[in-house]
Amino acid sequence: MLASRFGRTLKFRVALLTVVLGMGSLVLIGWFNFQAARAEIKNERFRYLSDLVERIAADIDQRVAVRQRLLASSVRTLHPTDAALPQMAEGILTSLRPIAPLFDALVVYDRHGIILADEPASAGRRGLDIHDRDYFIETRKSLRPMISVPLRTRNNPKRRIVVFTVPLTDPHGQFVGMVGGSLELLSVGFFRDLESITIGNSGYITVNAVRSRLNIYHPDTSRVFEPLPSAASSPALNRALGGWQGVDETTISTGERMLVAYRPLRQVDWVVGGLLPVGEAYEPIYSLAERYIAFALGMMLVVLLLVSWRLKHILRPLDRLKSNILTLPASGNSVLAGISDYDELQSVADVVARAWSERDTMEAQLARSEAFFRALNEASPLGVFVVDDRGKLNYVNRACKRLFGYENEVEWHGRHWNEAVHPLDHERIRALARSLLADGETLVKTECRLINGQRPFLNVELRLCRLTYEAEPRFLGVVMDVSEQEETRQSLMAERERAMAILESIGDAVVLTSHLDEIEYLNQPAEALLGVRAQDTLGRPLYSFASFSPPENGRPLSIQRLESLVAHPFCEMDMMTKDARVQPVVLTLSVIAAVGSMHGYRVYVLHDDSARREREKAHRWEANHDPLTGLLNRRGYLASLSGLLAGPDRKGRNDAIALIDLDHFKAVNDHAGHGAGDQLLQDVAGIIQSRLRSSDVAARLGGDEFALLLFNCRLDDARALIEAVRGQIEAHVLEVAGVSLSVTASVGMTMLRPDDVVPADPIERADQRCYLAKNAGRNRLVTG
Template sequence: MLIKRWFASLVNRAVLFMVAGIILSTLVVVFLGSWVSRAELEAQARQQVSTIAELVAGDLDARLAQRRDTLAHVAENLTVAEEVLKGRGEVFVRRDISLQHLFDVVFLFDADGNAIASHPEKFSAAGLSVADRAYFTETSSQLTPVISEPFVSRYQDRPAIMMTAPVFDHRKRFIGVIAGALFLKGENFMTEPGSIDVGKTGYVTVATRNGMVLTHGRTGESMLPVQVDSAAVRSAMDGFEGATSAHSSDGVETIMAVRQLSQVPWYVAAVWPADEAYGPVHRLTDSLVLVLLGVLLVGLPTALIVFRRLMAPLKMLGAQISDRHLGVRTQPVDEVGGTEIRQVAETFNTVMEERDEVMASLAEREAFFRSLTRSAPIGIVQTDVLGRIEFANPAFEQIVGVPSNDLQQSILIEGVYEDDRPSALEAWYQALHNRTIFRARFRLKSLDKGLVWADVMTAVIDTEEKTLGTITVVRDITHELEIESRLAEEQARANSILGVLQEGVLMTDAQGAIRYANAAVGEFLGLEDIGEGEPFFEQVTISDNERTWKAEELLHGDDRENLYVTLKNVHGDSFDIDLTVLHLRPDTDRPRVVFVIRDDSERRREEERLSWEATHDSLTGLLNRRAFNASLIHCLTEMSPRTNDSVLMLIDLDYFKPVNDEGGHLLGDDLLMQLSELLVNTVRQSDTVARLGGDEFGIILPTCGLERAQTLAEQIRAGIEALRLQKDGRDFGVTASIGLTMLNGSDSGVREVLARADEGTYAAKAQGRNQVIVMPPSARH
């Protein structure tokens, strides 16, 4: 009963409702704010750590590639005899300033792994042998530059990595290795990732995919095993790239971004503790809770006091009603709600009160109309049936520049500009006659502004008995028309610029219907006239080497730049293009997608040319030594006991120097080109033919079998012997010493196979040249 009486009070109800509303609103705001803020911060944090990891990985790749390429370039320039390399190695190392700037220590080793020279001098190489080091064995067997796994060096047990490149003599024989060492804790770029801060407590770590830390931004340690204590770390070691949530070794929740390096099997991890990343959300939640407590402590007593004062007049409501009934009170009683209103309903039922209400309502409407017209931002004019002005609000006075007193009883139509008046007057009479609303745009005369463009609407004021006049609404649209004119000019200028661009610019809606296309787009689509609304993706097919792009991916996916694809139209024409996709107003009800189409065929042709030159001999068009070694490595790794034996053939020309010396280099080049054509036409299409340098050629015969290879070698020998060129009445020709050897599963690498075949060519020359010698796999040199 007590609770029911307490709730009967409007004061108590209002206070309770206010408190409940404050608490509920605050909780909703705190929850939604925290959820939205956390999601936004998480996306930003992932983007930030991903950017850091990508920048660090890209920088490491670039620096490693620079040092490897520089080392390989220096090795190519060290084409000397083995004795010269051993005798002047110290001079070569000291003289090469580029390597000294790029590496902490530069070494030169002979073919057996013994140190010839080193620089700086404090890292003496006397008595040093690296024959058992993995980087030396890989370099000497593969004959290609190598970036080593991290290892503990012999100098003060300092962790380091080694970059190596093979050195060859003039006969392309392997005679040594030049190497550059980078200490993981030295004054070089390997220590820079560890000094990068992610936020205040985040860090960057570089590690190998086989589980060795190169630099750790939090501990500063290196050459320690990776603590594989989370799925994110295991994924990074397996080749994962991207941003994910993880936990550190001490159980702290983190945001980790991983980027894999392309030059070496390493990865970069940027780690940011989640507490720091989401710190603003926690502080915001704490602040909102404190604000809620403060509002409740202050607002609850204040609400009780204020509501009681506001409701105090209810106690006097009964007396007011009694006075009103007796005629003592002429004002209407106060209208309130709740229990008190029911008391008013029992006594407030007299005709006088109803009449007062009607009169008050009429007075309110009259006051409302006057207030509305005077405070309205548009001009309002009332005229009688003859068109004379009876009332004009201040907005209309400002438009025409004439005070209200001067406008009284003037003819409204006389304020229209003379050139526009006849047509406006005719349309105005027609609308009034048909009892419709007159709408028009014309110019008005203004004392302040000269001529003003106005949007005018006029309606008749009439009753069932008679017509009282008209009411006219006038809106100044001069500024709007100026803006529309400028917008039309800008649109025309933009269309002119887009029309002369060589790039195709096309805009579609979210369904792919064309809304705009410049002239260049027609060349790609094979159309002279592109109609608005035509479906773009029914006119073309967009694909790359991996797949065909669906319309949904481009229309509703992310913005894309430099998307190198092939566009094929319905006429069968194909174009290599660089495509850019931009999404405009994606969150509105009228999204648009802009496609910028650039012709990319010239760039792709240049890439293909450079790629061909990197792997082919410029004179003969055959593969070069680098591509030949790569093919030989592939053949060795792909050998299977179930297939025929693969054979390597080396061809060394006999008496080629006299052709060059006596017939000239042009004749020598012609001979080499015809000989190359002879080799290609003799072997199978699946065989690999290369010019290894000078007058030396190599042929890889996969799954050929030794017997068939000997037959081909004899055909080649005979064909070379029969090849004769004439100049100045003289015949020029050469013979060939050919070495054959089968590839064997026990071969340790390219070096061993090449040396065995090369030994065959030497044996052929020793036995009188112009012969084919087969070297069995068991042979060693």
């Protein structure tokens, strides 16, 4: 109690204000000095981290580049054939022994991804199939040296390696296999020496893989080869994985604040990082701040004592002013004259004197105001009443008497106002009144029913307000008749239920959204089409559950763009649902232009278009493909050749076409039947497809005639490819009922010329060469 009274004195508050101002100055000065020192330490730590990470990244880049260059140069002169590679595999490894110390293992693979030889030999590694590994697929496709993403070995999942690969090609440049050098990520010569690098007492170095998003080096080995944290938990790391390099102060996945520096490697898609805890980095400035705070607290105590001692003398006139004000009602305003030689205290005394003299005037004005407001309440169309804390009426205006049914009654004063309320609403109204008394509420609002004898009951809106300026608790009530509004609302609810019943009976999906495109309603077909439940979507944007894009480009459209495109009644769209499912739909979008709250609302009607699209896709495929072999038919081939001839990029490019006519195919049909002939045609189509590149086009023009279109292929390369196809057709034998069937191929090939504008020109040249091959004895290629 003593401390509370002391804290309310003017002397204490002035002293406290002086101390606070002084302390504020000390704190402000200290804060600016602290921030400047902290910034200097931060910049110095950033420079240190950046230089260290830059050196480590350059060192790892050099190690990767040396290994890749030496491995590539060691096999550059080797061109084994596909058949000779298994016998040469051991010899290839023997030739690589000078660079073997740079790798943990050297391996030779054939063209199918089967391991032929390894050094040093490891149990279970020879014969292992890695054809589905990304590094094998990319090396075979690009015919260039590659470095794999970090991965686990299949014969020993505990090993974590990267693989350096170099393709092996035959004398014709065809892929026959590859040589790989594997390197343990934690080997002594690669990452293990990073353990000796320390950053302060608890900082550390990390190495992270960008493409696979794995941690491939960390002092805590339990985190090696674990997925990297999300962007929300480690924002700086995720920016570095996207290409950013630099320094930052950030939070990592453990919640700890860190100074970080990241640098990407040039030779491989890895990111090197250096991390130092903020607490350790700023430890010197924090220690200095603690000493400064102790000094400031001591100064505050000394200043508080000095100011309190001085104010005791300065504020003595306040006690004299207090005693004179207590005698003011009996002695009049004269006792406040000349109270002090302090101008401020004398001004207070003069204000008190004026206030006292104006009190009577204010009371008269309040009486007139009360009379005015009573007259205003009597003329108001709203019912107004005042009750005490027991609910007894003290005042009702004319409108309230009519609503309560008291128009013809004189004795209303003192009656409980709850008598006019419908019995079913009594308890709820009592609870509202108790909340005004007990919970400190000043205003409550509700609806209830009144019994006034004119109809079964009146629906009214009731507002109760506590009159806080009165000594005794009293309450003001305002009543407004809302019977007609309630009837209108019920009618609107019934109309809405009928509309909902109609929408639920519609077979198509219907979605209603607000002008902000937030979902207000969707029917059961819409739930099924979107794969959601209605209660999970209400009030959320439609784009959270579905986006729309044209089938021809797949680019999502904004709402404004969608409205402009769906100007006609029906529009084909692809709808991407929340579960990443693409659903073909026919969309009808209507925007409500009615005046009122529904203006700008949108109605989406979605019809499932999957079946029709599938039928059209099948028809398009059948129109351009041969049903027996699956190759393009004549129509599809002519369309591809026409597109090539009309392309703007033909200049400076070599393209070739070839016509293949099977020799003696009629004899196969005559002796073995059309079933055997069809099988042989399918085998020939398979041979052609196996030899062509993914960019080339193959077609069956009819009968035993095939056509090829070789994009961007030089004459020598085209001749070698066609010869390989012809030779494989000649070597192919079909066994049917114990009879061996085979055919040969006569091929005519020509290069496309700048003056070729229609497909008939090059096709006629190729056909002439094919005719020459037939006349020259068949089973040969004629070019020109």
